[in-house]
Amino acid sequence: MGQMKAMMKTRHRVAAGALLIAAALGLARSASADSYPARSVTILTPFAAGSVTDAAARVLAQALTEQLGQPFIVENRPGAGGLLSAAAVARAPNDGYTLLLTTNSTHSAANGLFKNVPYDPIKDFTPVARIGSFASFVAVTPDKPYQSMQAIVAYAKANPGKLSYGVGNSTSQIVGEALKKRTGTDIVRVPYRSNPAVMTDLIANQIQIMIADFNTGIPQLKAGKVNALAVLTRDRHPLLPDVPTLSETVMPGYHILAWAGVFGPANLPPEAVKVLAGAIEKALNTPTVRQRFASSGTDIYWSGPKEFDAFVKSELVSWTAMIKEAGIEPE
Structure with a gap:
């Protein structure tokens, strides 16, 4: 009888201990969700300062800082068509404190443009928004x-x-090569790390044509330094x-639209994803x-x-097909 009472007391203690542990874990999870972010968050972007991606990242970072009470810091890491920044985030701790604000360049076009992509655009990331x-x-410049x-x-x-023509991102390369293939022309491709550098050389007559995002191009258009010949939208x-589409001019039915979004490393905590x-x-x-998005030519699609x-999965298929249609071989 004494042994039975002792066993029952032990079971009660174990059960009570288990309940306390479960409650503690629940509180920890709740505290984790409530406290994220508890420190500064870094947002990597794959293009240089002054690019449309950089502009969007800085606007969003400021808004998130004001909302969530911790600094969201933009870090530009251009190079290799955006692969450097994307690979860095893919390898980062999946704690929500390193994010990637990127575009189709790293997650839709990279697999079709490069032989060796150091990450999987689907498996190595958590889509946030x-x-x-x-x-x-x-x-082109007005003197041409x-x-x-x-x-x-x-x-x-x-x-x-x-x-x-200068190439500062995947969109410009795909459009430039598609233009050449469809029209049977020979136009030399000149690669750059980002669109602002392309614009500098366009104005300096180092190149003759550019596919300019609105953030980079419209200020120069307003200043009279460039003219717009066609937009890439549908x-x-x-x-x-007053500017015609490519489809209206020399590429019937052709249109292309770059997209942007925020990712974290794979297996980002659900609490962090929800908050972000x-x-x-x-x-x-x-x-x-x-x-601010509208003034930089960024159309909001949340x-x-x-x-x-x-x-992202559907765009990977679409952009890969566009790259093949343009006759581009991975480099």
Whole structure:
């Protein structure tokens, strides 16, 4: 009888201890969710300061800092078509304190453009939220004899290999090579680390053509330093209503739209994903962020983790097909 009572007391102690442990774990999880972020968060971007991706990252970082009470710090890590920054985040601790604000360059186009991509764009990342899309236009300087897409094609055919275009991201490379293939022209591709450097050389006449994102191109357009010959969107863009689309000019049916979103390393804690996705959605609905995004040519398209995950997977297929259609071989 005494032994039985002792055993029952032991069982009660074990059960009570288990309940205490479970409660403690629950409180820890709750505290973890409530306290994230508990320190500064780094947002890596794959392009240089002054690029549209950098501009979007800085606007969003400021909004997240104000909302969540911890510094969100943007770190530019350009190079290798964005692979450097994406690989760094893929290898980072999955604690929510290293994020990647990136584009189709690293997660839709890289596998088709490069032979050796040091990460898996699907398996090595946690999609947090899509934030928007970037429009672009074909730019030349006003002193050139070709001031339309038709004139560029005619000049390129009459002067094979005499024109060059700068490549600061995957969108510009794909469009440039697709243009050459569809029109049967020989235009030299010149690679750069980011679009601001391309614009500098375009104005300096080191190259003759550029695919400019709106953030890089519109200030120079307003200053009279470049002209816009065609936008890459399906329809004419509200910011440039008088500029025709590529489809209207020399590439019927062709359009391309770069996208941007936020990722963390694989297996990011669900609590962190929830906090970040909610804060990003709230930020994108504030008048200040909407105005600043609009002025840089960033069209807001928010989607949460599940929808963004499906979008990234479908875009990987679409961009790979566009790259093959343009006749681009991985390098």
